[in-house]
Amino acid sequence: MWSVLAAALLGGGLPSQVAAVDVPTLYTAEVPFDRNARDPRKDAYQLALAEVLLRVSGSGLSTDRETINELFPNPASYVIQFRPGANDSLWVSFDGQAIEQTLRDAGQTVWGADRPLTLVWLAVDWGQGSREIISADDPDRTAGESRSIDRNKRLRERMLEIARQRGLPVVFPLLDTIDLQNVSFSDIWGGFDERIIAASERYDADSILIGRIRPSSSRQESWRYFFSGAERSWNGPPEAIIGQIGDLLAAEFAFGGDVPIESVALNVSGVASVEAYGTLQSLLAGVSLIEEFAIIEVAGDRISYRIDVRGGADRLRRALRFNGLIEQESMARFGEARPAADLEFYFSP
Numbered sequence: 001m002w003s004v005l006a007a008a009l010l011g012g013g014l015p016s017q018v019a020a021v022d023v024p025t026l027y028t029a030e031v032p033f034d035r036n037a038r039d040p041r042k043d044a045y046q047l048a049l050a051e052v053l054l055r056v057s058g059s060g061l062s063t064d065r066e067t068i069n070e071l072f073p074n075p076a077s078y079v080i081q082f083r084p085g086a087n088d089s090l091w092v093s094f095d096g097q098a099i100e101q102t103l104r105d106a107g108q109t110v111w112g113a114d115r116p117l118t119l120v121w122l123a124v125d126w127g128q129g130s131r132e133i134i135s136a137d138d139p140d141r142t143a144g145e146s147r148s149i150d151r152n153k154r155l156r157e158r159m160l161e162i163a164r165q166r167g168l169p170v171v172f173p174l175l176d177t178i179d180l181q182n183v184s185f186s187d188i189w190g191g192f193d194e195r196i197i198a199a200s201e202r203y204d205a206d207s208i209l210i211g212r213i214r215p216s217s218s219r220q221e222s223w224r225y226f227f228s229g230a231e232r233s234w235n236g237p238p239e240a241i242i243g244q245i246g247d248l249l250a251a252e253f254a255f256g257g258d259v260p261i262e263s264v265a266l267n268v269s270g271v272a273s274v275e276a277y278g279t280l281q282s283l284l285a286g287v288s289l290i291e292e293f294a295i296i297e298v299a300g301d302r303i304s305y306r307i308d309v310r311g312g313a314d315r316l317r318r319a320l321r322f323n324g325l326i327e328q329e330s331m332a333r334f335g336e337a338r339p340a341a342d343l344e345f346y347f348s349p
Helices: 002-011 040-056 065-071 096-105 143-166 177-182 185-189 193-203 238-253 274-285 312-322
Strands: 028-032 079-084 089-094 118-127 130-133 207-213 222-227 230-235 261-269 290-299 302-310 342-346
Touching: 028 040, 040 065, 040 079, 040 089, 040 096, 040 143, 089 096, 118 143, 118 185, 118 193, 130 185, 143 238, 177 193, 185 193, 185 207, 193 207, 193 222, 207 238, 222 238, 230 238, 238 312, 261 290, 261 312, 274 290, 274 302, 302 312, 312 342
Parallel strands: 118 207, 261 342
Antiparallel strands: 028 089, 079 089, 118 130, 207 222, 222 230, 261 302, 290 302
């Protein structure tokens, strides 16, 4: 079956180039709708556009009103759909491709669909002996513990709302039997990060945020962030930390429209089935750096691609690592130097 598929690919029987897929929610926003304003809908469109630009271009542009007005003098022309929201708000959906093209044409940075999943382990010392780990859902409590449910929920939803505004996928642990066997409040509070990182493997997260908060104290909240083999330490309120993560990841994955397109040779081994091929094609299609890609050769479980990518081989290398491919040592022929733009990766389902 695999040899038949290979022949079809090289013979044009199946498409070998796939367009990148945008994350739909990146280009939607729900914002306040002031019915008493001179032009309520225009004001709402401007607010919604600023929120969208914060997600796809970063905090620098979203707060630069002058530049936004120059690039998008008429935000309404980018609106695809709108409808009334809850509590005097307006839900707005924009044309993502048109916004992205405008940003690229102006040399502004664009962050596409490369959105790492962040798992948050947050220990909170509420005082008077009340200590908890914030979970993905509220556990069953007695009536006397309803206050704890409310304050946990408010803190969790506050962080999730900030993450939503930045376009960051964020989840909290289930705190089920498995989690409670592996992680305790003391582990988080005491800085035993290795145990927490080990317990996080079941969530298949790309980055891990570990926080320690004592609301009743003047002591600053402390955070540790682990991503792509590096770790960072921060202090500050949850909203500021989520913002820092957004800026950090945007700097890693966003790229300017004036970044030249380079051709890179990519070889991927371990593609031993039709299902693996489909998964790999979808993976490459979702990398926003890639303009287009084509299959050059199929040999056994190894596929060779030509990739047209913004930012060159190094940016593509980081993006592929982030998406779960395993980099391999390139095997150049004896006496030959390996081209800098040749990448070797392994696909592991």
